[in-house]
Amino acid sequence: MAPAPVLVEAARLDAFVAAIFRAIGCDDAEASRISTHLLGANLAGHDSHGVARVPRYVEWCEAGYVVRGQKAEIVTDGGCFALVDGHFGFGQTVAPQAVDLGIARAQQHGISVVGLRNAGHIGRVGDYAETAIRAGLISVHFVNVAGSVLVAPFGATDRRFSTAPFSVGVPLPGRPLVLDFATSLVAEGKVMVAANGGKPLPHDALIEPDGRLSSDPRTLYGDYAPVGPRDPSKGAGAIRAFGEHKGSGLAFMCEMLAGALTGGGTSGPVDKRARIANGMLSFYVSPKHFGTEAEFHATGRTYVDWVIAANPAKAGEPVLAPGDKEAATRADRLANGVPLQPDTWESILQVARRLGVPQPG
Ligand code: NAD
Numbered sequence: 306m307a308p309a310p311v312l313v314e315a316a317r318l319d320a321f322v323a324a325i326f327r328a329i330g331c332d333d334a335e336a337s338r339i340s341t342h343l344l345g346a347n348l349a350g351h352d353s354h355g356v357a358r359v360p361r362y363v364e365w366c367e368a369g370y371v372v373r374g375q376k377a378e379i380v381t382d383g384g385c386f387a388l389v390d391g392h393f394g395f396g397q398t399v400a401p402q403a404v405d406l407g408i409a410r411a412q413q414h415g416i417s418v419v420g421l422r423n424a425g426h427i428g429r430v431g432d433y434a435e436t437a438i439r440a441g442l443i444s445v446h447f448v449n450v451a452g453s454v455l456v457a458p459f460g461a462t463d464r465r466f467s468t469a470p471f472s473v474g475v476p477l478p479g480r481p482l483v484l485d486f487a488t489s490l491v492a493e494g495k496v497m498v499a500a501n502g503g504k505p506l507p508h509d510a511l512i513e514p515d516g517r518l519s520s521d522p523r524t525l526y527g528d529y530a531p532v533g534p535r536d537p538s539k540g541a542g543a544i545r546a547f548g549e550h551k552g553s554g555l556a557f558m559c560e561m562l563a564g565a566l567t568g569g570g571t572s573g574p575v576d577k578r579a580r581i582a583n584g585m586l587s588f589y590v591s592p593k594h595f596g597t598e599a600e601f602h603a604t605g606r607t608y609v610d611w612v613i614a615a616n617p618a619k620a621g622e623p624v625l626a627p628g629d630k631e632a633a634t635r636a637d638r639l640a641n642g643v644p645l646q647p648d649t650w651e652s653i654l655q656v657a658r659r660l661g662v663p664q665p666g
Contacts (some may be wrong), residue, residue, distance in 0.1 A: 308502060310644035315666045318643055319655070322356055328660040329366050331373050331559035335398050342397040346429040347643045350634035352503065353494025355642045357649045360656050364397075367483040370580050370662070371395055378404040378650045385414040389421050396427030396583055404433045407589045408440045415594030420545070421585045422451075422569025428534050431485030432633065434474025434589070438481045443590040446472040448506075450561040451570035452581040454648045455525070456489045457512050457543035465542040466492050466634030468573040469559035474626075476592070477605045489544040496522050496544065501648040514635035532648055570589035592634060 313321075319547040326336035338360065345356030365371040375394025379387055384644050387406055391399030403421040410417035427433070430446050437444035458465045475482040487493075491510045499506045500522035511524040519542060523529070527539030546553035565572035569584030592598040613624045624659035638644075645653075654664055 308647050309548065310646055311650045312644055314642050315344060315348060315639055318356060319377035321665045322340070322359060324659055325359060325363065325660060327389045329511035329664050335374060335395060338401070339395055339397045342428050342432060344643070345432055348635040348638050349429060349431065350431050353492045353498050355496065356645070356653060357498060357501070358428070360652045363656050365425070369499070375399055377421065383472045385410055385416060386418040389419065391421055391424035393423050393425055393580055396425040399424045400427040400433060400585065401436065403468060403585065404436050404587065407444070407587050408437055408442060409603060410450070411442050411445035411591050412533035415591045416591045419587050422582070424583045427583045427585065429485065430470045431483045434483050434485060435481070436485070437475045437589055438476040441476050441591065441593065443476065443592065445588040446585055447559045447562040448583060448585045449559045449571060450581060451564050451572065451584055455493055455537055455544050455547050456556060456573040458557070459546055459550040462512050462516050462543065465572065466545065466546060466556040466560060469556045469563070471555060471559060475605065477609065477637055478602055480606055480609055481628060482609070482626055483631065486546060487553055488559060490543060490547045493537065493544065495515040496525050498646065499525060499563040500529060500535050503646040503649070510632050511542050512545050527569070532651055534542045534607065565624050
């Protein structure tokens with residue numbers, strides 16, 4: 306049985322994580338952006354993309370893999386489209402800059418397309434869809450992880466794709482929809498969470514080189530100590546793409562659009578690189594400019610209500626719209642604290658102790 310989680314109040318966790326990033330030289334604003342984003346993933350229930358990432362982010366920054374205080378540079382500017390380079394800055398710094406640009410341009414032109422390349426890990430992609438929703442915009446985000454090859458395509462045992470997430474945000478007033486998932490059957494962070502004693506993986510999440518399906522994190526990481534790094538280059542197997550040939554096809558397109566088109570690179574052999582980085586191609590649409598905003602809101606709202614009123618397949622498990630689960634988890638965790646696996650918490654405390662950051666009381 307998994308050990309009982311440690312419960313930490315959201316505001317205390319936010320302040321503690323920000324202090325860790327200040328201790329490695331981030332300015333106040335960047336440290337807060339990183340901690341608030343990571344905490345936001347925990348609040349949404351995506352612990353794989355939450356504060357469990359702190360040790361790895363610190364390690365990356367100390368190794369010069371990810372660079373503090375970067376400003377995304379506009380490489381191409383076509384008005385309603387743009388390409389920006391994150392110069393390996395923290396994803397939580399350069400991705401919001403790219404998103405803010407896309408929002409501003411869509412508010413001007415009605416639609417915009419913004420490519421981001423060479424971003425440090427941008428975390429939970431739904432966060433960016435939520436930013437666009439707050440600005441009243443629909444957004445679609447194709448993301449890849451250049452240089453990170455973890456996922457076997459449909460019909461294969463070899464790794465070819467990154468976990469390439471995809472997200473769509475729809476701004477229905479009072480009822481936003483946020484679709485946000487990795488195109489791998491599970492996000493890599495979920496394998497990490499399972500390896501840290503958290504939620505076990507589905508039985509078919511991973512695949513061994515001989516084609517056997519597996520739920521053992523060692524398929525991805527090889528042997529590992531209870532507390533310490535998890536290195537996906539050490540395992541012989543792969544994560545499987547979700548949704549059979551269809552999910553595998555979506556992963557393929559994330560590599561094409563977020564990796565090849567942006568120039569940030571794919572998970573592929575021609576893109577062997579010293580640094581792993583996120584790429585993202587985002588589309589923004591303003592319903593107001595389309596002239597159909599009122600119908601969109603009314604029809605969209607009626608449709609959502611109709612869909613979720615479908616008879617549940619399992620009694621007591623209501624049908625949900627994209628984003629509902631995260632909204633419910635957020636409300637619960639804000640009220641009751643953020644549960645962290647003891648191994649995850651200990652890994653963060655170890656980093657804090659090394660950096661001289663006091664543990665929250
Ligand atoms: P997941 O499998 O939990 O799927 C989440 C999506 O499914 C959400 O849109 C959610 O609202 C919806 N959903 C969940 N349960 C539902 C239900 N019962 N009915 C209807 N809809 C439901 O997510 P995941 O694949 O584990 O991804 C986790 C996170 O990892 C995402 O935030 C993603 O952006 C992030 N990620 C980031 C990177 C990166 O490189 N930055 C890479 C991979 C994943």
